[in-house]
Amino acid sequence: MKIFRNRTVIGVLCILLALVICFGVTPLFSRSASEKAEIVRVTADIKEGDEITAEMVQTVEVGAYNLPSGIMTEKDEVVGKYATADLKAGDYILASKLSNEPAAENAYLYNLDGTKQAISVTIKSFATGLSGKLESGDIVSVLVADYKGMGETVIPPELQYVEVISVTASSGYDANTGEAVEDEKELPSTVTLLVTTEQAKVLAGLEQESELHLALVYRGTPENASAFIEAQDALIEELYAEPEAEETAETTENTETEESEGADSAAESEAAGE
Numbered sequence: 001m002k003i004f005r006n007r008t009v010i011g012v013l014c015i016l017l018a019l020v021i022c023f024g025v026t027p028l029f030s031r032s033a034s035e036k037a038e039i040v041r042v043t044a045d046i047k048e049g050d051e052i053t054a055e056m057v058q059t060v061e062v063g064a065y066n067l068p069s070g071i072m073t074e075k076d077e078v079v080g081k082y083a084t085a086d087l088k089a090g091d092y093i094l095a096s097k098l099s100n101e102p103a104a105e106n107a108y109l110y111n112l113d114g115t116k117q118a119i120s121v122t123i124k125s126f127a128t129g130l131s132g133k134l135e136s137g138d139i140v141s142v143l144v145a146d147y148k149g150m151g152e153t154v155i156p157p158e159l160q161y162v163e164v165i166s167v168t169a170s171s172g173y174d175a176n177t178g179e180a181v182e183d184e185k186e187l188p189s190t191v192t193l194l195v196t197t198e199q200a201k202v203l204a205g206l207e208q209e210s211e212l213h214l215a216l217v218y219r220g221t222p223e224n225a226s227a228f229i230e231a232q233d234a235l236i237e238e239l240y241a242e243p244e245a246e247e248t249a250e251t252t253e254n255t256e257t258e259e260s261e262g263a264d265s266a267a268e269s270e271a272a273g274e
Helices: 007-034 127-132 197-209 222-273
Strands: 036-042 057-063 117-122 139-145 162-169 188-195 211-218
Touching: 117 162, 117 197, 127 188, 127 211, 139 197, 139 222, 162 222, 188 197, 197 222, 211 222
Parallel strands: none
Antiparallel strands: 036 057, 117 188, 139 162, 139 211, 162 188
């Protein structure tokens, strides 16, 4: 190893190493640092659980060096997905911060198809909400104390069978779908029900005027639960279609009577003329 003790040899080796770094490694590093890549960037603040729209993001060109793995590069792959964390304007979007499905506590709201509505009613005491035992998918009857000031507790015909879709605490935590913080579970404050327009109007009025109690009717398979809802929908259709049917029948009857009277009058006139 005497060769490495020679200062001239060591000097030559250092020069060669410097040349390799200068003309080999440095250009490669510079080329890598100068490369560009298109990424998706947030243009407006996005809250956790929000569905991302085209107006919330844009595609921009940035330096490709040292970009984090999983960064989104295609706008079409971001639009329509749901944010799993709060995103600020200017943030890059990572695949880990996106979900194809809405957050669990909001999922039921995205399942509404326009045929029915979601409406919440207040649980004014622990007992009126089945002592916090209600769950999504339960079928309940709504009992109304002092119904319309008559001093009686009744179940309105529109509210015999109603589906529960959420039970929520005052903080906004969904007791039946979310994850409570340890030792901080809150009592339910409202119950959200899946209803028709007619049921929603009745509930909105009763919420202001009366005290509501929820009685559990059924908890089980969706198939059996749907049988209760179908029976309720049929009853509502009958209740709200009946006045119109009676009016139509009455109009038809009056028309037939008038036509009959007109025919009799014409016959009498003809007979008198003869």
